[in-house]
Amino acid sequence: MARTGGKETGAEERAEIEARFKLLAENVVDYAIFMLDGQGYVASWSAGGERIKGYQPEEIIGRHFSVFYVPEDVQSGKPERELREAAAAGRIEDEGWRVRKDGSRFRAFVVITALRDGSGVLRGFAKVTRDVTELKRAEEELQTEVAERRRVEQELKELNQTLERRVAERTADLQALNEALRAEQAVRERAEAELSSARQRLAGIIESAMDAVITIDERQEVVLFNAAAESLFGCPRAEAIGAPLARFIPGRFQAAHAAHVEQFGRAGVTSRRMGSQRIVMGLRSHGGEFPIEASISQIDQSGKKFYTVILRDVSERVLAERKLRESQEELHQLASSAQTAREQEKGRLARELHDELGQLITSLKIDLSFLKSDSPSPSQRAKIGAMEGLLDAMVAASRRIASDLRPLMLDDLGLVPAAEWLVQNFQQRTGIDCDLTVDPPDLDLHDPHATAIYRILQESLTNVAKHAQATVVKVSVELDNDEIALTIRDNGRGFRLTDPRRPTSFGLVGLRERAYFLGGIVVIESEPGKGTAICARIPAAPSGGPAAR
Numbered sequence: 065m066a067r068t069g070g071k072e073t074g075a076e077e078r079a080e081i082e083a084r085f086k087l088l089a090e091n092v093v094d095y096a097i098f099m100l101d102g103q104g105y106v107a108s109w110s111a112g113g114e115r116i117k118g119y120q121p122e123e124i125i126g127r128h129f130s131v132f133y134v135p136e137d138v139q140s141g142k143p144e145r146e147l148r149e150a151a152a153a154g155r156i157e158d159e160g161w162r163v164r165k166d167g168s169r170f171r172a173f174v175v176i177t178a179l180r181d182g183s184g185v186l187r188g189f190a191k192v193t194r195d196v197t198e199l200k201r202a203e204e205e206l207q208t209e210v211a212e213r214r215r216v217e218q219e220l221k222e223l224n225q226t227l228e229r230r231v232a233e234r235t236a237d238l239q240a241l242n243e244a245l246r247a248e249q250a251v252r253e254r255a256e257a258e259l260s261s262a263r264q265r266l267a268g269i270i271e272s273a274m275d276a277v278i279t280i281d282e283r284q285e286v287v288l289f290n291a292a293a294e295s296l297f298g299c300p301r302a303e304a305i306g307a308p309l310a311r312f313i314p315g316r317f318q319a320a321h322a323a324h325v326e327q328f329g330r331a332g333v334t335s336r337r338m339g340s341q342r343i344v345m346g347l348r349s350h351g352g353e354f355p356i357e358a359s360i361s362q363i364d365q366s367g368k369k370f371y372t373v374i375l376r377d378v379s380e381r382v383l384a385e386r387k388l389r390e391s392q393e394e395l396h397q398l399a400s401s402a403q404t405a406r407e408q409e410k411g412r413l414a415r416e417l418h419d420e421l422g423q424l425i426t427s428l429k430i431d432l433s434f435l436k437s438d439s440p441s442p443s444q445r446a447k448i449g450a451m452e453g454l455l456d457a458m459v460a461a462s463r464r465i466a467s468d469l470r471p472l473m474l475d476d477l478g479l480v481p482a483a484e485w486l487v488q489n490f491q492q493r494t495g496i497d498c499d500l501t502v503d504p505p506d507l508d509l510h511d512p513h514a515t516a517i518y519r520i521l522q523e524s525l526t527n528v529a530k531h532a533q534a535t536v537v538k539v540s541v542e543l544d545n546d547e548i549a550l551t552i553r554d555n556g557r558g559f560r561l562t563d564p565r566r567p568t569s570f571g572l573v574g575l576r577e578r579a580y581f582l583g584g585i586v587v588i589e590s591e592p593g594k595g596t597a598i599c600a601r602i603p604a605a606p607s608g609g610p611a612a613r
């Protein structure tokens with residue numbers, strides 16, 4: 065377009081632009097669009113301005129635009145600054161608080177554009193203000209919403225992570241549990257395998273055991289019967305299993321045996337030897353009876369009781385024991401009769417020494433006194449005197465020998481004087497203080513008791529003299545409750561009872577034998593350094609008992 069009549073055309077154009085601007089400003093109600101002059105005074109007003117800021121055109125046109133600003137901004141010179149910046153840059157944008165006519169504040173988005181004419185002279189400013197309070201709130205809401213969503217998302221994420229961690233943990237737990245279970249299973253399998261091999265071993269041991277092994281249940285019926293049991297009872301296993309145990313016990317013992325097993329079951333002890341008090345008998349299939357030695361044990365298996373009896377045929381042992389007992393008895397008898405024979409022999413010798421030799425010596429002494437009265441020569445007289453001396457010594461010797469063999473006093477005066485003599489004699493010979501008490505004092509014992517007591521005392525005193533190195537010996541003979549008790553107690557060196565007997569020592573054995581013949585016993589108490597006590601206890605025979613030995 066050609067520019068003709070420059071000025072008019074410019075004025076027309078501006079008027080047109082102003083008209084359009086006005087139109088635009090009038091019709092746009094969401095924005096306050098208005099003009100400021102070069103100093104910032106409101107030059108035009110619009111419907112949007114009225115709506116947003118509350119001013120009528122006549123109220124605001126001509127007033128400085130700083131009334132739209134909050135006091136703090138006014139004070140800091142913000143309105144002038146913005147105009148300066150807009151003039152410099154052509155346009156500025158700002159978002160901030162503004163004030164309505166009624167003083168209320170709103171959030172505004174502001175664009176200020178510098179208006180210049182064709183020659184570049186500043187003619188004023190166009191200002192567009194938009195109330196963005198709602199927008200801002202919406203934005204803030206959106207932001208809070210977004211923040212909330214982020215938070216929720218974060219929470220969800222954390223929750224998710226926790227969940228995942230829990231799942232992982234739980235999975236690990238489950239895996240560990242699984243492994244533990246697997247390990248346990250392996251252990252159990254191994255234990256079962258071991259158990260089964262142990263069972264097999266046990267079965268093998270039971271089967272090959274030399275002793276018969278029988279297991280019975282609560283009803284006393286056989287549930288296990290090993291090979292040794294088969295051959296012992298002469299009964300095949302197939303027949304024995306399920307049979308009552310009574311089948312293997314002689315009839316007269318059955319009831320007692322069943323009661324014994326039941327009582328054992330109630331007693332609750334796990335094992336016990338059977339027949340320690342009495343002989344237990346077994347019964348073979350073909351009827352023979354035999355003595356057995358048995359031990360019984362019990363176990364509780366799932367509430368059921370099982371008894372296992374291990375037994376052995378002891379016929380041979382019982383037989384051997386009986387034979388041993390018999391032979392011991394025979395030996396005792398033999399020793400006893402040898403003792404008696406010796407005692408009789410000694411008595412006879414003593415008596416012969418006393419009577420025969422005594423008679424002869426007495427006759428010799430009478431003959432010598434005849435010779436003496438027959439006026440012998442001095443040398444003959446001396447010879448006769450010497451011979452008399454020898455004869456006296458002979459008398460003394462024969463008396464001593466006789467009484468060593470057997471004190472005639474024992475037969476003639478009884479035990480108490482003989483014992484007194486023995487004790488006195490011992491004291492004289494050894495110098496050891498020896499004291500005898502007899503209770504009751506008038507105790508009168510007959511043979512064989514008197515001889516036995518006398519000989520036990522004699523041997524004990526000999527031992528004291530030989531071994532004890534004692535200074536005091538106390539002897540007592542007492543009759544108490546139809547039992548004779550002889551005690552010889554010394555304060556000597558004593559000895560160890562457990563020491564083995566010397567093969568040549570028969571003194572103490574002899575004591576025991578003598579007591580044993582008469583149904584008595586000898587108890588020896590001794591300890592090195594603590595003296596020795598020999599105590600013989602023999603049942604007293606009724607007065608006028610067995611004949612003298």
Ligand SMILES: Nc1ncnc2c1ncn2[C@@H]1O[C@H](COP(=O)(O)OP(=O)(O)OP(=O)(O)O)[C@@H](O)[C@H]1O
Pocket residue numbers: 527528530531532533554556557558559566568569570571572573596
């Ligand atoms: N009163 C005692 N004090 C110390 N030791 C004693 C006493 N009596 C016996 N003994 C010990 O006991 C042992 C066995 O005594 P025992 O009378 O059986 O045999 P012995 O006296 O040695 O021989 P024997 O009596 O056969 O001649 C003695 O050797 C001695 O060691």
Ligand SMILES: [Mg+2]
Pocket residue numbers: 523526527570571572
């Ligand atoms: Mg002796």
